[in-house]
Amino acid sequence: MRTADVRIEPVLADGEACYVLEVENRRMLSSEAKDILTGFPGTAVFLNQALEIAQKRMSEGTFTAMCPVCFNVANFRGFNQENGMNAGNRCIAYIGTVLRRNFPEGIFTRTDAENFWGLVARKDISERLDSVCAAVNLYLGRRSYALKAGVVVFDQVADEETLRHSFDMAQIACNSVKNDGEHSYAVFSKQMEEQLEMRRYILDHIDQALEEGYIKIYYQPVVRTLSGKVCSCEALARWEDPQRGMISPGVFVPVLESARRIGRLDQYMIEHVVQYQNALLESGRRAVPVSLNLSQLDFDLIQPLKYLNEMTEKYHMPHSYFHVEITETVLAENQERMARMIDHFHADGYEVWLDDFGSGYSSLKSLSRYPFDLIKLDMGFFVTLMRKAER
Numbered sequence: 001m002r003t004a005d006v007r008i009e010p011v012l013a014d015g016e017a018c019y020v021l022e023v024e025n026r027r028m029l030s031s032e033a034k035d036i037l038t039g040f041p042g043t044a045v046f047l048n049q050a051l052e053i054a055q056k057r058m059s060e061g062t063f064t065a066m067c068p069v070c071f072n073v074a075n076f077r078g079f080n081q082e083n084g085m086n087a088g089n090r091c092i093a094y095i096g097t098v099l100r101r102n103f104p105e106g107i108f109t110r111t112d113a114e115n116f117w118g119l120v121a122r123k124d125i126s127e128r129l130d131s132v133c134a135a136v137n138l139y140l141g142r143r144s145y146a147l148k149a150g151v152v153v154f155d156q157v158a159d160e161e162t163l164r165h166s167f168d169m170a171q172i173a174c175n176s177v178k179n180d181g182e183h184s185y186a187v188f189s190k191q192m193e194e195q196l197e198m199r200r201y202i203l204d205h206i207d208q209a210l211e212e213g214y215i216k217i218y219y220q221p222v223v224r225t226l227s228g229k230v231c232s233c234e235a236l237a238r239w240e241d242p243q244r245g246m247i248s249p250g251v252f253v254p255v256l257e258s259a260r261r262i263g264r265l266d267q268y269m270i271e272h273v274v275q276y277q278n279a280l281l282e283s284g285r286r287a288v289p290v291s292l293n294l295s296q297l298d299f300d301l302i303q304p305l306k307y308l309n310e311m312t313e314k315y316h317m318p319h320s321y322f323h324v325e326i327t328e329t330v331l332a333e334n335q336e337r338m339a340r341m342i343d344h345f346h347a348d349g350y351e352v353w354l355d356d357f358g359s360g361y362s363s364l365k366s367l368s369r370y371p372f373d374l375i376k377l378d379m380g381f382f383v384t385l386m387r388k389a390e391r
Contacts, residue, residue, distance in 0.1 A: 035110045037089055038096030043117075046109035047164075050119045053107070054163050063157045067125055069106075069118045070150045070170035071095070071132070074178045076114035079145045081337070091139065095147070098135045102128045117167045125151060126185075133184035149185035150174030172196050175258060195251075201244065202255045209239055210268050216240055217272055219290065232289040232323065235273045237265065253295075263301035266294060270304070271311050274322070278315040291323040291353055296330040299337075305344055319349035323373070327355050335369070342370055 033042050041049070050068075057063045073079070073095070080088040092110070099108055099118065106120035120128075129149045136147035150173025152166045172195060173188040186192075209215050219233040239247040256262040273290050280287040298304045304324070312319055324345060330338060342352045351373040367375070 037092045038110055040096060040108045040110055043109050043111050046107060046117065049107055051163065053119060058157055064154045065122050067120055067122045068152045068166040068170045069120055070167065070174040071099070071116040072148055072174050072178065073114040074146045074148055075144055079140065094139055095136055098132050102132050117170065122153065129185045148174050148177050150176070150188060151185060152188045169196065198251060199255045202247070202252045203259055203261070206256065206261065206265070209241065210264065214239055214241055215265070215268060217269065230288055232291060234291045234325070235269055237269055257295055257297055260297060260301065262295045262297050266298050266304065267302055267307055270308055274311040274315050274317055277321050278317050287321060289321050289323055291325045293325045293355065294330070299341065305341070305348065309348060323351040323353055325353045325355040328357065339369055346371065
């Protein structure tokens with residue numbers, strides 16, 4: 001069984017309105033069918049094979065000689081959109097070849113468009129993980145696309161339940177280095193186990209947090225240094241949980257993004273910010289523009305421009321009271337599409353800001369194609385400059 005992401009985008013062609021329909025395969029769900037691109041077995045077959053191998057190794061006393069692994073191509077959707085689906089298919093087939101070459105004893109499955117699980121020998125695991133990532137990254141050709149890996153190393157025999165979850169553990173380890181430019185892989189740790197438990201808590205309780213108002217909106221002022229006056233604010237989500245206390249957005253936002261549930265949070269933020277601005281004006285108080293942060297997934301999940309327009313119409317608010325902020329990772333997804341979206345926001349009267357410039361791989365030259373109203377520099381950008389100045 002397969003599911004897909006479907007995006008419908010209005011465009012003008014020869015002066016006439018039409019729609020572009022983009023369909024992308026995302027997941028093969030526990031299928032027994034062999035993957036046509038790699039020849040790897042379906043996920044259900046793979047898991048049964050992995051369990052049989054583990055049980056055999058338990059009886060032989062060699063259980064700790066094997067490792068569950070996960071591989072994932074960061075920003076693979078951007079690779080497909082830049083190079084085409086055929087190129088993406090060739091890349092997946094190449095990854096399969098590289099995995100077999102480096103882990104001839106291993107078994108693998110492709111669980112998602114760009115995600116692989118495997119059970120491999122522990123011997124020389126570090127060198128072989130580095131070799132796989134280096135070969136694939138050379139093939140991908142750009143730093144914005146990268147193969148990352150996660151691995152679980154057992155020091156003692158695990159029970160069957162732990163073994164069944166070991167590939168989720170490898171996935172967590174892999175995700176921990178997805179935005180790390182220095183490391184190709186990570187080993188699952190006790191700290192990651194705590195993160196896994198927190199992930200489950202977040203996904204189980206996010207709907208309640210939104211309904212009960214545990215998600216609070218903090219308004220961070222933007223102050224002009226010359227006048228000392230507040231000229232705008234940034235709306236920030238904070239989760240004040242009755243059981244866990246304050247949950248950092250650095251924790252819950254990546255979880256919601258990875259589960260493709262970030263859209264509901266951002267819709268919540270948009271509506272409550274627009275409602276708050278309306279309440280300020282109706283009470284006769286001064287309101288300044290508020291910037292709203294958008295995830296790269298929002299453009300697939302919730303049509304943020306349309307939703308923002310609906311909310312401003314519902315609460316009778318001028319568009320000039322709202323800015324939108326996007327990050328460099330959003331630009332990496334699809335440069336042409338994002339340039340069009342920025343134009344659409346501008347056409348409807350919203351400013352568009354680039355957040356955290358300097359935290360990724362964008363250059364000043366690459367920004368020339370985007371008509372941003374404001375660019376916010378990441379703190380790390382200045383830290384690097386200050387360190388160089390000190391030397």
